[in-house]
Amino acid sequence: MSAAAVVDRAALAKATAHRTRRNFVADGALAIVSGAALLIILTILAVILFDVVRQGLPRLSIAFLTEAPRNGMTEGGIFPAIIGMLEMVVLMTLAGVPVGVATAIYLHEYASPVSPITRAIRIAVANLAGVPSIVFGLFGLGFFVQFVGSGIDKLFFHGDKVFGQPALIWAALTMAVLTLPVVIVATEEALRAVPRELREASLALGATKFQTVLHVAVPQASPGILTGTILAVSRGAGEVAPILFTGVAYFLPQLPRHLSSQFMSPSYHVYVLSTQSPDVDATQPILYATVLVLLLLTFALNLAAVVVRSRMRRRYAGAGA
Amino acid sequence: MSVTKPKRFREVRNIREINGFVPFGVTAMSQTRHLFVKSEWSYPPVTTPEGAIAMARQKTIGTKIAVPPARPPKLTLAPAPLWHRAAEWTLRVLAFSAVVAIVLILVFIAKEAAPIFYSAAVRAEVTMSKMWVPRLWPGYDESASIWQPVSEIPKFGIWPLVLGTVKVTVVAMAVSVPLGVGGAVYLSQYARPRTREIVKPVVELLAGIPSVVLGFFALMVMATWFQRLFGLESRLNALVSGVALSFAVIPLIFTFAEEALRAVPRSYVEASTALGAARWQTISRVVLPAASPGIAAGVALGLGRAVGETMIVLMASGNAAIISASLADSTRTISATIAAELAEVVFGGAHYTVLFFLGTLLFLTTFCINTIGDWAIRRMKIRLGGTA
Amino acid sequence: MSANSNGKAEPAPKLIVRDLTVSYDGKKAVGPVSLDIVGQHVTALIGPSGCGKSTFLRSLNRMNELIPGCRVAGSVLLDDAPIYGPGIDPVAVRRRIGMVFQRSNPFPKSIQENVAYGLRIGGIDNPQEIAGRVELALTQAALWVEVRDRLNDSALGLSGGQQQRLCIARALAVEPEVLLMDEPASALDPIATAHIEELINELSESYTVVIVTHNMQQAARVADYTAFFYLGELVEFDRTDVIFTKPSNSRTEDYITGRFG
Numbered sequence: 001m002s003a004a005a006v007v008d009r010a011a012l013a014k015a016t017a018h019r020t021r022r023n024f025v026a027d028g029a030l031a032i033v034s035g036a037a038l039l040i041i042l043t044i045l046a047v048i049l050f051d052v053v054r055q056g057l058p059r060l061s062i063a064f065l066t067e068a069p070r071n072g073m074t075e076g077g078i079f080p081a082i083i084g085m086l087e088m089v090v091l092m093t094l095a096g097v098p099v100g101v102a103t104a105i106y107l108h109e110y111a112s113p114v115s116p117i118t119r120a121i122r123i124a125v126a127n128l129a130g131v132p133s134i135v136f137g138l139f140g141l142g143f144f145v146q147f148v149g150s151g152i153d154k155l156f157f158h159g160d161k162v163f164g165q166p167a168l169i170w171a172a173l174t175m176a177v178l179t180l181p182v183v184i185v186a187t188e189e190a191l192r193a194v195p196r197e198l199r200e201a202s203l204a205l206g207a208t209k210f211q212t213v214l215h216v217a218v219p220q221a222s223p224g225i226l227t228g229t230i231l232a233v234s235r236g237a238g239e240v241a242p243i244l245f246t247g248v249a250y251f252l253p254q255l256p257r258h259l260s261s262q263f264m265s266p267s268y269h270v271y272v273l274s275t276q277s278p279d280v281d282a283t284q285p286i287l288y289a290t291v292l293v294l295l296l297l298t299f300a301l302n303l304a305a306v307v308v309r310s311r312m313r314r315r316y317a318g319a320g321a
Numbered sequence: 322m323s324v325t326k327p328k329r330f331r332e333v334r335n336i337r338e339i340n341g342f343v344p345f346g347v348t349a350m351s352q353t354r355h356l357f358v359k360s361e362w363s364y365p366p367v368t369t370p371e372g373a374i375a376m377a378r379q380k381t382i383g384t385k386i387a388v389p390p391a392r393p394p395k396l397t398l399a400p401a402p403l404w405h406r407a408a409e410w411t412l413r414v415l416a417f418s419a420v421v422a423i424v425l426i427l428v429f430i431a432k433e434a435a436p437i438f439y440s441a442a443v444r445a446e447v448t449m450s451k452m453w454v455p456r457l458w459p460g461y462d463e464s465a466s467i468w469q470p471v472s473e474i475p476k477f478g479i480w481p482l483v484l485g486t487v488k489v490t491v492v493a494m495a496v497s498v499p500l501g502v503g504g505a506v507y508l509s510q511y512a513r514p515r516t517r518e519i520v521k522p523v524v525e526l527l528a529g530i531p532s533v534v535l536g537f538f539a540l541m542v543m544a545t546w547f548q549r550l551f552g553l554e555s556r557l558n559a560l561v562s563g564v565a566l567s568f569a570v571i572p573l574i575f576t577f578a579e580e581a582l583r584a585v586p587r588s589y590v591e592a593s594t595a596l597g598a599a600r601w602q603t604i605s606r607v608v609l610p611a612a613s614p615g616i617a618a619g620v621a622l623g624l625g626r627a628v629g630e631t632m633i634v635l636m637a638s639g640n641a642a643i644i645s646a647s648l649a650d651s652t653r654t655i656s657a658t659i660a661a662e663l664a665e666v667v668f669g670g671a672h673y674t675v676l677f678f679l680g681t682l683l684f685l686t687t688f689c690i691n692t693i694g695d696w697a698i699r700r701m702k703i704r705l706g707g708t709a
Numbered sequence: 710m711s712a713n714s715n716g717k718a719e720p721a722p723k724l725i726v727r728d729l730t731v732s733y734d735g736k737k738a739v740g741p742v743s744l745d746i747v748g749q750h751v752t753a754l755i756g757p758s759g760c761g762k763s764t765f766l767r768s769l770n771r772m773n774e775l776i777p778g779c780r781v782a783g784s785v786l787l788d789d790a791p792i793y794g795p796g797i798d799p800v801a802v803r804r805r806i807g808m809v810f811q812r813s814n815p816f817p818k819s820i821q822e823n824v825a826y827g828l829r830i831g832g833i834d835n836p837q838e839i840a841g842r843v844e845l846a847l848t849q850a851a852l853w854v855e856v857r858d859r860l861n862d863s864a865l866g867l868s869g870g871q872q873q874r875l876c877i878a879r880a881l882a883v884e885p886e887v888l889l890m891d892e893p894a895s896a897l898d899p900i901a902t903a904h905i906e907e908l909i910n911e912l913s914e915s916y917t918v919v920i921v922t923h924n925m926q927q928a929a930r931v932a933d934y935t936a937f938f939y940l941g942e943l944v945e946f947d948r949t950d951v952i953f954t955k956p957s958n959s960r961t962e963d964y965i966t967g968r969f970g
Contacts, residue, residue, distance in 0.1 A: 037503025132629025238531025398831025
């Protein structure tokens with residue numbers, strides 16, 4: 001044994017004790033600090049909810065949901081806004097979900113992983129998810145309203161302004177593009193979870209790839225597709241910037257009847273009442289109640305998505321046996 | 322039922338019978354079973370195919386009912402219907418939708434912004450230099466970059482807007498990164514699984530709150546609190562809107578960071594602990610670095626969201642396009658400017674063109690953030706694990 | 710084909726394999742293999758793990774094509790018609806050559822719909838015809854009596870052995886001529902294994918069966934012909950009694966007698 005291996009035991013013990021004490025403090029500090037961070041996050045949510053519920057609940061009633069606004073938005077309800085939002089969301093879903101699902105099916109089932117086309121599509125999806133919502137609004141205005149809309153007007157309406165202006169259909173299509181990445185990602189995740197053995201079983205029975213996709217993969221993935229749709233609807237109900245210039249309005253005398261009509265929406269309602277209300281105190285109860293409705297709607301949708309996702313996980317856990 | 326010896330009765334191809342030799346591995350039990358199987362079979366008298374099926378329908382001895390199957394006509398299977406090929410082609414075409422969308426977005430907002438480069442009418446009021454270079458305007462003491470598009474002499478100095486975006490983004494990231502990562506560390510390293518089951522959906526609820534609601538909350542509630550708490554002059558300012566913006570960004574960073582931290586293999590933690598590291602050392606030196614690509618992805622996503630977010634800043638930042646270093650002053654971001662002013666512009670005019678130019682700028686900025694983020698994350702993954 | 714004294718057709722080749730080579734990304738996995746699979750008899754492929762028997766089996770119904778980077782060279786003739794070649798549809802091949810996998814993989818559908826899947830894919834939708842063919846297939850798979858009261862229940866509620874018989878019934882419903890089985894009983898307990906082996910014996914009356922097994926004794930019990938694979942090559946192929954009593958190749962003898970494997 002060389003001299004260098006001789007250890008000063010006393011000094012080592014002292015150093016270790018010191019380090020242990022320091023570690024004890026540091027461990028505790030880290031736990032406390034990170035726990036505090038989590039607590040702050042949860043508190044923020046709680047405060048927002050508490051405030052909105054406290055001030056909005058008194059005004060919330062069946063009448064509120066089913067009546068039209070009166071008296072300069074100081075009385076009545078938000079029924080037309082709810083209907084307008086529903087119509088827009090339905091159109092958005094009809095336009096966007098099939099396209100998103102088709103894209104995901106292609107990406108997962110048909111596309112070669114190394115092909116440049118596949119890379120291009122994936123880059124496009126990732127970037128689409130990052131585009132600011134106001135840019136979508138500009139796109140909706142510049143492309144749908146002014147290019148497609150004017151074109152339709154010139155072709156079918158002799159230049160009358162029918163579709164070349166903010167309209168329900170343009171807002172819905174703009175939102176469909178905005179929520180496309182959500183649907184694509186959720187669907188692809190669901191397709192990826194379909195076990196390889198099921199596909200093999202189908203192919204070994206003489207099914208083509210498309211038949212396998214149609215009869216085995218997509219049915220198995222349908223809860224995931226549903227989750228994606230629910231999340232897309234949730235985004236669609238809440239976003240304001242994309243619909244600002246593509247179809248939403250503050251007060252309309254009647255419900256939207258045509259694809260070219262404008263529509264009201266609770267989210268836009270909240271924005272206008274918050275920033276441009278002539279009498280802040282008088283409209284405040286309606287404002288809070290509308291916010292509450294919006295929050296309840298978004299929460300209900302997100303909860304539904306969580307339930308569907310957990311049910312799906314349970315089903316897969318049983319199928320793999 | 323009598324067991325007659327039918328013609329198609331199978332011989333027992335038991336190896337034992339062939340030459341009396343039992344090779345290694347074929348046990349006596351399997352031979353016996355063969356004989357046993359033979360006696361279990363029963364052949365009811367069959368005259369018609371329907372009779373055969375009817376016999377099979379009754380429960381008989383054992384489960385082995387070797388009824389000569391009454392075969393239906395030879396099966397002919399059709400090939401896949403033609404519309405399947407059409408459907409596959411439709412899938413291929415639709416899959417390009419995302420690419421088409423991105424291209425269209427860029428093309429059409431750039432198209433509306435392009436006049437700034439070639440239209441004489443627009444250039445009379447605004448050019449790139451007028452936007453980016455501070456100049457001396459009549460009535461002012463020194464040259465400045467001023468955003469005042471609606472006035473006798475329209476001024477389109479962009480710097481106040483850029484500064485506003487930067488201020489608000491910095492505040493938002495400064496709040497959301499520590500909170501998001503910190504909370505994720507706690508949930509993944511310290512919390513019990515049951516807690517995680519509850520907290521994760523709750524944070525997703527926060528993610529689901531529409532930005533207009535966050536803006537509303539900032540405007541109506543937070544602004545008053547901040548003013549009282551900090552004694553601020555203007556109620557709506559960069560601080561309030563930045564903090565409110567962080568509420569939208571926190572769930573993004575939190576979710577990504579938490580998934581990344583949980584994905585760190587237990588073997589790393591065990592190795593570190595076995596070497597005598599304390600918990601905090603393991604977390605800070607092993608777990609966090611191992612999760613850094615995922616965390617970075619979340620931060621990049623959050624950054625993009627912060628830069629582009631519109632409604633929160635529109636409602637809570639005060640909408641004053643001024644150049645000021647203070648966070649307590651009202652400010653204006655690029656996105657809020659577009660949203661606020663686009664409603665009143667003349668179609669095709671200078672103001673309209675500049676707003677679309679700002680939109681293009683925003684699009685390109687978030688595109689760059691995404692691309693750089695992707696590249697950085699890929700490099701991180703290589704550094705950590707050898708493959709991207 | 711004339712009948713011999715056992716009532717069984719004279720052995721004639723159903724699948725003729727010549728110089729079949731399977732490689733993944735340029736690396737040879739199996740081959741070249743040449744052998745004749747005899748019709749309406751059971752052929753077993755035996756050998757230690759990783760010797761390529763499953764790969765070879767999967768190349769008989771063109772299932773290897775699903776793996777990217779896989780290349781198949783050589784020829785396989787089903788009744789003198791090639792199954793590989795430009796313009797030959799793998800879907801048509803797989804309808805004539807069915808497959809049962811190692812781990813049972815029923816669809817998350819009802820028992821009836823599982824068995825009827827191949828029929829519906831093939832355009833058959835007459836409910837009576839479907840019901841009749843499902844019953845026939847389940848009878849052939851020795852499962853009918855156990856499930857005939859619960860055809861609409863989920864297939865996932867069956868036991869492991871029942872699920873595997875269901876997969877066999879599903880494969881039989883499309884009336885293939887050849888049935889490939891990749892270690893069909895390896896995931897099952899001994900009683901279920903015995904059922905499957907008896908089933909194989911019955912099925913060989915009407916179908917050509919090729920079974921991969923890592924269990925030599927199983928090959929001895931069920932197979933008429935046995936092929937011994939080792940390290941990606943076919944070492945010996947002969948009648949089972951010959952392989953197990955008088956193997957010509959010393960490696961075969963070593964494997965049979967347990968010197969390695």
